[in-house]
Amino acid sequence: MQLETALLIGVMFTVATYLVLQRSFVKILFGFLILTNAANFVVLAMSGRPDGKVAPVVLDPQSPMVDPLPQALILTAIVIGFGVAAYLVFLLYRLFLDQKTTNAAELYDEKESG
Amino acid sequence: MNWPLAPILLPLLTALVTLFWGRSSLPRRWFVAVSATMQLVVALHLTADTVLGRTFVLGLGAWPAQFGIVLVVDLLSAIMLSLSALITLASVLYGYAETSVRLEHPLRATLTQFLVMGINLTFCTGDLFNLFVAFEIMLIASYALLTLEADDWDIKHAFPYVAINLFGSALFISACGLAYKLFGTLNFAEISLRAALLTGDFRLHLLALVLIVVFGIKAGLFPLYYWLPNSYPTLPIPTSALFAGMLTKVGVYVLLRMFATVLPHELTFAHTLLAWLAGATMVLAVMGAISRNFIRGILSFHILSQIGFMVLAIGFFTPLSLAACVFYIVHHIVVKSSLFLIGGVALRLNGTDDLDRMGNLWKHTPWLGLLFLFQALSLAGIPPLSGFWGKYLIVVVGLQEREYWLVGASILASILTLFSMLKIWNGAFWTVSNSVPLRTGDRRWVGMTTVVAGLTVVSLVIGFGAEGVLRIAMQAAERLCDQQGYAREVLAYLGKAGGNLSP
Numbered sequence: 198m199q200l201e202t203a204l205l206i207g208v209m210f211t212v213a214t215y216l217v218l219q220r221s222f223v224k225i226l227f228g229f230l231i232l233t234n235a236a237n238f239v240v241l242a243m244s245g246r247p248d249g250k251v252a253p254v255v256l257d258p259q260s261p262m263v264d265p266l267p268q269a270l271i272l273t274a275i276v277i278g279f280g281v282a283a284y285l286v287f288l289l290y291r292l293f294l295d296q297k298t299t300n301a302a303e304l305y306d307e308k309e310s311g
Numbered sequence: 312m313n314w315p316l317a318p319i320l321l322p323l324l325t326a327l328v329t330l331f332w333g334r335s336s337l338p339r340r341w342f343v344a345v346s347a348t349m350q351l352v353v354a355l356h357l358t359a360d361t362v363l364g365r366t367f368v369l370g371l372g373a374w375p376a377q378f379g380i381v382l383v384v385d386l387l388s389a390i391m392l393s394l395s396a397l398i399t400l401a402s403v404l405y406g407y408a409e410t411s412v413r414l415e416h417p418l419r420a421t422l423t424q425f426l427v428m429g430i431n432l433t434f435c436t437g438d439l440f441n442l443f444v445a446f447e448i449m450l451i452a453s454y455a456l457l458t459l460e461a462d463d464w465d466i467k468h469a470f471p472y473v474a475i476n477l478f479g480s481a482l483f484i485s486a487c488g489l490a491y492k493l494f495g496t497l498n499f500a501e502i503s504l505r506a507a508l509l510t511g512d513f514r515l516h517l518l519a520l521v522l523i524v525v526f527g528i529k530a531g532l533f534p535l536y537y538w539l540p541n542s543y544p545t546l547p548i549p550t551s552a553l554f555a556g557m558l559t560k561v562g563v564y565v566l567l568r569m570f571a572t573v574l575p576h577e578l579t580f581a582h583t584l585l586a587w588l589a590g591a592t593m594v595l596a597v598m599g600a601i602s603r604n605f606i607r608g609i610l611s612f613h614i615l616s617q618i619g620f621m622v623l624a625i626g627f628f629t630p631l632s633l634a635a636c637v638f639y640i641v642h643h644i645v646v647k648s649s650l651f652l653i654g655g656v657a658l659r660l661n662g663t664d665d666l667d668r669m670g671n672l673w674k675h676t677p678w679l680g681l682l683f684l685f686q687a688l689s690l691a692g693i694p695p696l697s698g699f700w701g702k703y704l705i706v707v708v709g710l711q712e713r714e715y716w717l718v719g720a721s722i723l724a725s726i727l728t729l730f731s732m733l734k735i736w737n738g739a740f741w742t743v744s745n746s747v748p749l750r751t752g753d754r755r756w757v758g759m760t761t762v763v764a765g766l767t768v769v770s771l772v773i774g775f776g777a778e779g780v781l782r783i784a785m786q787a788a789e790r791l792c793d794q795q796g797y798a799r800e801v802l803a804y805l806g807k808a809g810g811n812l813s814p
Contacts, residue, residue, distance in 0.1 A: 225474075232477070232481045233480075235481070239485040239489075240485070240488035243488045243491050243492040267488065271484075273440075274443075274484050277444070277447045280451060281451065281480070284473075285477070288458060288469065288470060289470075292466060292467065295466055296467070305467070
């Protein structure tokens with residue numbers, strides 16, 4: 198499980214970096230969404246191997262539990278990430294309304310903006 | 312004692328009340344001003360108490376410190392809280408002098424208070440994850456402030472700021488994960504005890520490097536600062552002064568806290584890296600400042616150059632250099648904010664802050680010129696003003712450590728700072744030209760200048776009372792480095808259960 202998780206996180210970070218560096222606003226947006234989730238996965242992976250452990254709800258005090266703290270942490274991080282994503286959508290939309298473009302390269306073209 | 316909660320609760324309540332108060336009006340303004348004053352009083356009270364050797368520890372939810380969320384206010388936190396309250400008060404009052412009630416954006420006060428809440432939580436927090444949350448509160452408020460009153464040209468510069476901070480946040484949460492795996496806890500006090508056992512483990516160095524990137528973005532260290540000089544000048548003047556004074560210094564504070572209190576002191580590689588990055592920041596940023604030709608642009612680059620000095624002091628990592636860093640932060644926050652505010656007054660008077668089209672200010676408003684002269688020379692480090700003492704100590708430590716290149720870089724940066732301050736002086740104050748309009752008929756500048764004068768007095772007191780301030784800075788640095796003492800104070804908090812954990 199650990200190796201697969203590590204690979205998944207690696208792939209997600211790679212894809213996110215690739216998308217963030219693209220010109221299209223939509224791709225940039227998706228890049229940041231994936232980036233946030235990749236970071237959340239890193240934290241989740243820190244609770245260790247889940248094999249043979251039960252969910253962190255105490256029903257049977259004898260069986261080992263998965264470490265609940267990383268899950269609590271990413272719950273907070275997901276909520277924050279959601280808020281920031283909503284903000285980012287609006288920022289990109291406003292950029293589109295003001296500048297009439299969805300291309301980041303055009304947006305920062307020095308010659309055009311003067 | 313519940314005092315550590317007050318610096319967070321007061322801005323939160325103020326923000327909520329102003330949110331529902333709606334349109335800006337005179338009573339609403341009074342309410343915010345009174346709240347800002349109260350925050351300053353509370354912060355000064357905390358400083359006065361902590362300077363006597365106390366450390367406030369408050370467990371939220373009354374769990375023992377290892378398990379719950381703790382707020383810790385030691386001397387450095389209290390100093391930072393006072394500075395943030397002071398700058399907020401100045402920014403609020405300046406905003407009142409600048410904008411009439413009718414034109415004020417109603418959300419500016421609300422968002423500013425949320426921003427202050429995030430900043431104060433950063434200073435008070437005692438664990439890494441709560442620090443992340445505090446950063447996010449601060450960042451989201453700052454995103455909103457950056458775009459609140461932006462026009463279609465300004466808004467373009469908000470995007471790089473948001474983008475790089477989103478990247479920083481993702482890295483920060485990953486760093487939290489790494490730290491949790493490594494130490495099994497996120498509490499600063501516990502980490503400091505457990506990290507001492509891991510010295511030499513390469514994962515610890517890895518974590519230190521990730522943290523340098525995360526907080527380096529926030530502080531504006533060398534390869535990571537390009538977002539700052541374009542985004543800050545687009546803000547309204549009072550907000551830009553608050554940002555310039557506080558936001559990057561939050562990054563410096565966290566670097567101080569991490570490297571002195573939380574991580575072991577033997578991370579020599581990370582310290583050396585910090586010192587050299589700081590050297591590069593100082594020189595390159597001051598060159599950026601010289602290349603700019605409008606006041607707020609020049610000042611924005613100077614923030615970065617000064618960050619270099621503070622981080623250089625952290626990089627040297629001796630007790631004296633950490634004290635110098637604390638002193639420098641105190642000096643810099645006051646001076647930098649007041650310079651931004653002076654730039655704002657000059658902008659009002661001349662109608663522009665493009666140095667080619669400014670002038671006549673010295674002839675008609677000598678008081679403003681005098682204030683600028685004090686603060687600009689202080690920034691460059693002319694004795695006996697406040698900037699000199701911090702720089703002097705950093706250079707002394709550099710010579711003791713035989714880092715001659717870095718000392719040379721810092722002196723070069725100071726000289727170039729003086730040069731670019733003179734550029735503003737010549738352009739805006741000294742030039743006499745008939746083609747430049749001077750709007751002294753608009754009496755708003757008098758109130759704005761009065762606020763700046765208040766900040767200048769504070770900065771002069773720091774300069775002339777350098778010995779006393781330095782003694783406090785020494786004490787703050789000493790307690791910052793005392794990991795054992797910090798852990799003892801924090802872990803002594805047992806909560807309501809009295810340390811009894813079994814249900």
